Amino acid sequence: MIVTYNWLKEFVDVDAPPQDLCHRLTMAGLEVDSLKELGAGLESVIVARLDRVDPHPDADRLTLCQVNTGSEVVPVVCGATNHKVGDLVALAQPGTVLPGEFKIRKSKIRGQVSCGMLCSEKELGLADASEGILILPAQLPVGEPVFDVMGWRDYQIEIGLTP
Numbered sequence: 001m002i003v004t005y006n007w008l009k010e011f012v013d014v015d016a017p018p019q020d021l022c023h024r025l026t027m028a029g030l031e032v033d034s035l036k037e038l039g040a041g042l043e044s045v046i047v048a049r050l051d052r053v054d055p056h057p058d059a060d061r062l063t064l065c066q067v068n069t070g071s072e073v074v075p076v077v078c079g080a081t082n083h084k085v086g087d088l089v090a091l092a093q094p095g096t097v098l099p100g101e102f103k104i105r106k107s108k109i110r111g112q113v114s115c116g117m118l119c120s121e122k123e124l125g126l127a128d129a130s131e132g133i134l135i136l137p138a139q140l141p142v143g144e145p146v147f148d149v150m151g152w153r154d155y156q157i158e159i160g161l162t163p
Contacts, residue, residue, distance in 0.1 A: 045146050099125035
């Protein structure tokens with residue numbers, strides 16, 4: 001069974017940190033298989049705004065986006081089709097290591113510079129599958145870490161239940 005620390009706190013008055021809670025559960029006879037911090041290492045995935053979206057000049061299925069990070073506008077090549085000008089998106093900046101050890105770096109894609117990656121829920125480890133990039137609520141502050149402003153910082157606890 002997989003539960004999150006914040007979800008448990010909605011139902012049970014828990015004042016112990018996640019690590020101590022897992023120890024208490026184990027001492028109570030439940031087997032805690034894993035404790036995983038959600039959003040760990042993803043501080044450089046920020047809220048960004050699409051200022052411009054153009055077709056990629058050398059690829060039919062790609063777009064060339066001008067992405068506003070709050071401090072600068074950077075070019076990003078994107079393969080998704082569910083975005084438009086003005087959307088707020090999750091931008092993994094160069095140096096970010098996404099789940100699955102996928103490192104983001106500045107690169108050239110079909111001759112165009114791409115300074116990061118627009119992320120889907122799957123790429124951020126939030127879902128098993130996704131149809132396109134993650135479109136964020138319009139009121140979020142540009143330039144802030146996505147996991148902080150969306151309240152996604154949490155711990156996932158996997159409990160092995162004996163049948």
